[in-house]
Amino acid sequence: METSARLLQLLSLLGTRPFWSGRTLAERLEVSTRTVRNDIEKLRSLGYPVHSTPGVAGGYRLGAGAELPPLLLDDEEAVAVAVGLGTAAGGAVPGIGEASVRALAKLHQVLPSRLRHRVGALRAAVVAVPAHGPVADPETLIAIASACRDEQRLRFDHTARSGSSSRREVEPYRLVVRGGRWYLFAYDLDRDDWRTFRVDRITPRVPTGPRFTPRALPADGPAARVDRGVAAASWDHHARVLVHAPVTVVAARLPPSAGALTAVDDTTCALDTGADDPAALLRHLMMLDLDFSVADDPGLAAEARRLGDRLIRAASSTRGPAAR
Numbered sequence: 001m002e003t004s005a006r007l008l009q010l011l012s013l014l015g016t017r018p019f020w021s022g023r024t025l026a027e028r029l030e031v032s033t034r035t036v037r038n039d040i041e042k043l044r045s046l047g048y049p050v051h052s053t054p055g056v057a058g059g060y061r062l063g064a065g066a067e068l069p070p071l072l073l074d075d076e077e078a079v080a081v082a083v084g085l086g087t088a089a090g091g092a093v094p095g096i097g098e099a100s101v102r103a104l105a106k107l108h109q110v111l112p113s114r115l116r117h118r119v120g121a122l123r124a125a126v127v128a129v130p131a132h133g134p135v136a137d138p139e140t141l142i143a144i145a146s147a148c149r150d151e152q153r154l155r156f157d158h159t160a161r162s163g164s165s166s167r168r169e170v171e172p173y174r175l176v177v178r179g180g181r182w183y184l185f186a187y188d189l190d191r192d193d194w195r196t197f198r199v200d201r202i203t204p205r206v207p208t209g210p211r212f213t214p215r216a217l218p219a220d221g222p223a224a225r226v227d228r229g230v231a232a233a234s235w236d237h238h239a240r241v242l243v244h245a246p247v248t249v250v251a252a253r254l255p256p257s258a259g260a261l262t263a264v265d266d267t268t269c270a271l272d273t274g275a276d277d278p279a280a281l282l283r284h285l286m287m288l289d290l291d292f293s294v295a296d297d298p299g300l301a302a303e304a305r306r307l308g309d310r311l312i313r314a315a316s317s318t319r320g321p322a323a324r
Contacts (some may be wrong), residue, residue: 006031010039011072014050014062018150061072077081080105082119123291136182136199139174143204144184148172153209154186159201161233167205170195171212174222178230180256187215194218196229226255231257235274235280239297244271245290253288278303291303 006029013028014020037159040060049063057090063224073081085104108116154172159165170186177183182199218225222296232238243250247261247269254261271292278299282290283294294301 003042007042008072010017010036011043011048011062012074014060014303015072019059019061025060034124038282064284065131071214075260078107078111078115079118079122082111083122085121086123107194133252140204141182142207143201144172144202145175147208148174150208151211153189153212155205155206155209157203158197159203168197168199168207173213173217174248175199176223176226178223178226183226185226185281194225196226220256227256228258228260232274234257237299238272238274239278239281239300240270240272240293240295241285241297241300242295243288243292245269245273250288252292253290282307 008168010025010029013025022033022036024037024300029085030041031035040052041218043050050060052058052060053062073293082104085100085107108119111119144154146152152172155167155169155171157165169189170184171189172186174185176185176196184197184199184202186195187193188195214255242264244267247268250269251261252272256272259271262270262272264270273284275284278297281300282303294304
């Protein structure tokens with residue numbers, strides 16, 4: 001591999017994770033560790049702030065410098081950045097619209113024609129719906145995203161929906177956008193469980209905490225967990241019902257925001273769900289077109305009896321030509 005191409009590949013690797021050992025970089029590039037050291041020095045001479053740690057556990061990381069060096073983006077990354085900047089310029093995140101326009105203009109100037117066409121097609125086809133209500137602070141988003149990337153614990157003050165405040169310490173994993181709002185999906189160390197936090201209710205505390213070893217993410221993924229958690233937070237009425245069908249069948253008929261499904265056996269599953277009131281919840285359950293029983297909700301059971309009586313009266317009615 002030519003030196004210039006290898007430098008570009010080395011730079012791309014350094015940008016994908018916080019830390020690389022010299023041996024691992026040498027294996028990925030199929031060169032010696034001595035060549036890696038020489039290439040690192042060439043990158044430094046070009047303005048890239050590559051920091052090194054000596055010793056057996058040493059290695060390299062790409063740090064922040066006094067000036068911004070040229071960025072290396074592949075085709076997919078360039079299109080994603082251009083579309084993201086266009087969205088930000090439209091006001092999705094307050095306070096960065098003007099900077100986004102300037103950055104987008106610079107990027108368009110150097111984009112190959114094939115990529116300009118892809119970006120133009122995407123922007124022409126997509127219509128963004130403006131977000132309503134509280135918005136996230138860009139500095140807070142950057143602080144959270146940095147902690148996710150660097151695998152560092154995050155400490156912050158959190159304001160709950162009720163208005164009460166608490167101090168939290170979490171292992172941050174993902175930022176999720178839902179309905180025009182930003183959410184942090186993290187492992188809450190005090191609650192010893194996965195939690196979702198609205199970013200506009202977070203005030204980060206500095207410095208960040210120590211590094212952590214990432215846990216395995218839930219099988220259903222951060223997006224589904226956030227979707228379900230946000231929906232559940234808005235319910236006024238919660239209930240558990242037993243659906244008499246395999247969990248796979250029920251899951252195929254329900255969106256993640258409908259609630260949490262747990263298999264009871266091969267033919268039954270439990271659904272922890274909710275709605276604004278028992279009547280609304282019962283209507284949603286009827287749309288499953290599956291048999292179910294109420295586990296522990298007198299209000300929902302009473303609503304089911306009321307609706308059942310109404311349906312029986314409708315079925316037994318003798319009025320009208322068809323009945324006669």
